[in-house]
Amino acid sequence: MDKKEEIMLAAIELAAEKGLGSVSLEQIAAKAGIKKPSLYNHFKSKSALIAALYEYLRENSKKVLPQSDMDISLIANAKSAYQVLYSAVSSYVKMCTQKDMFTFYKFLYSQRAVDPAAAAIMCEETNKMINATKALFYALCAHKLLTADDIDTAAVSFAMTIHAMTEHQYDKMLCGEDFSDEQIRSYIRWFCIALGGAENE
Numbered sequence: 001m002d003k004k005e006e007i008m009l010a011a012i013e014l015a016a017e018k019g020l021g022s023v024s025l026e027q028i029a030a031k032a033g034i035k036k037p038s039l040y041n042h043f044k045s046k047s048a049l050i051a052a053l054y055e056y057l058r059e060n061s062k063k064v065l066p067q068s069d070m071d072i073s074l075i076a077n078a079k080s081a082y083q084v085l086y087s088a089v090s091s092y093v094k095m096c097t098q099k100d101m102f103t104f105y106k107f108l109y110s111q112r113a114v115d116p117a118a119a120a121i122m123c124e125e126t127n128k129m130i131n132a133t134k135a136l137f138y139a140l141c142a143h144k145l146l147t148a149d150d151i152d153t154a155a156v157s158f159a160m161t162i163h164a165m166t167e168h169q170y171d172k173m174l175c176g177e178d179f180s181d182e183q184i185r186s187y188i189r190w191f192c193i194a195l196g197g198a199e200n201e
Contacts, residue, residue: 004042007032008053012100021111025049047117054108054121057101075136081145081192088136089162089184092129096166097179106174109167126163133159146196158191 010031014023025046029039043049078084096105111118137155140146148154165187169179 003032003034004052005056007034007039007042007049008056011049011053012057012103015107016100016103021107050117051121053104054125057098057104058095058125060098060100075139075143075145078145081140081196082189084136084140084145085158085188085192086185088132089166089188090181092162093166093169093179093181096170097173102170102173105170109170126160129163130156130159146192148195154195161187 007028011023011028014027014031025039026036028049029036032039043052075084095101108118108122112122113119134152134155137146137148137151137158141148141151146154162184165184169181169184173179
């Protein structure tokens with residue numbers, strides 16, 4: 001493990017204890033066993049550290065998922081669009097609710113209204129979700145599991161609705177409720193019927 005990773009892990013630990021918004025670079029440096037000036041050799045600012053932390057946590061969260069959950073080739077063996085879309089959404093939710101990733105998202109949610117760096121990360125994450133959904137929809141249409149006159153708009157509509165539904169579930173989790181995907185399942189089923197017919201339910 002290199003020093004840069006040690007600094008990020010220190011930031012995660014402190015974020016879990018105090019919330020990243022209230023943690024200073026000096027505290028992060030001390031937790032990592034270095035002086036604050038040395039931290040600047042790895043990260044030019046707290047915003048740079050937060051951006052690097054996002055990429056680090058996102059990649060680590062993806063690694064713990066079964067490969068089949070993320071493999072677009074599952075379309076070839078799928079019986080329905082519902083199976084493909086539900087699997088993709090489930091993988092995304094698993095990634096976002098990994099312990100460290102979810103701790104980080106809690107910070108981003110609380111800061112994005114006042115911190116441009118946090119807002120930029122949330123925009124980047126949403127754009128990644130939209131682009132992945134577009135790629136998936138083009139593949140579904142190519143395999144005739146869905147039919148859409150405007151694939152891009154259908155994908156954006158789906159992605160943003162799922163995005164809103166998952167954020168609602170994350171809010172409920174922060175209130176102490178269990179994550180429930182019942183509403184998400186119902187929406188995906190309705191969407192597939194609307195775009196592909198009853199055989200894709």
